[in-house]
Amino acid sequence: MAQKKELQVAAIENGTAIDHIPSDQLFKVVSLLGIENLTTPVTIGYNLDSKKMGKKGIIKISDKFFDENEISRISLISPSVQLNIIRDYEVVEKQFVHLPNELLGIVKCNNPKCITNNEPMQTRFKVLDKNKGTLKCEYCELKIKKEEITLL
Numbered sequence: 001m002a003q004k005k006e007l008q009v010a011a012i013e014n015g016t017a018i019d020h021i022p023s024d025q026l027f028k029v030v031s032l033l034g035i036e037n038l039t040t041p042v043t044i045g046y047n048l049d050s051k052k053m054g055k056k057g058i059i060k061i062s063d064k065f066f067d068e069n070e071i072s073r074i075s076l077i078s079p080s081v082q083l084n085i086i087r088d089y090e091v092v093e094k095q096f097v098h099l100p101n102e103l104l105g106i107v108k109c110n111n112p113k114c115i116t117n118n119e120p121m122q123t124r125f126k127v128l129d130k131n132k133g134t135l136k137c138e139y140c141e142l143k144i145k146k147e148e149i150t151l152l
Helices: 023-032 068-077
Strands: 015-022 042-050 054-062 082-087 090-096 102-104 124-129 134-137
Touching: 015 023, 023 042, 023 054, 023 068
Parallel strands: none
Antiparallel strands: 015 054, 015 082, 042 054, 082 090, 102 124, 124 134
16 A cells, blocks of 8 residues: 655744745745845745645745735735735634735836836826736826736
């Protein structure tokens, strides 16, 4: 009789587990959050089996909790992500990432004539379609599709 083996990922005492990341988006999320610059322990799982998604990625970060701005950045890349907040080795809160109605200072406007590209001011985008990730600049009204987004 063959013994079934499972992948074990180390538990973290306090921090955040970012789960249900589509595998093809995992390293974008790593880069987006600047995880390579952290000094706390980080575990990254890539192409893990998932009943819901087929394959998924997961990132576990010790002693790191995300603010609303960081969560908004994640939602632009990967809106299906779930954040598990961990304290004393227990999941104390689950947050489902969702795209907010407005994004401030996160996305660069693709219009070179937009005031945000010519004056020192924060960008402001209205989210027109949360499913498709379509945004509109509040200043010049340029519409940007998800695949055209450049993050600041």
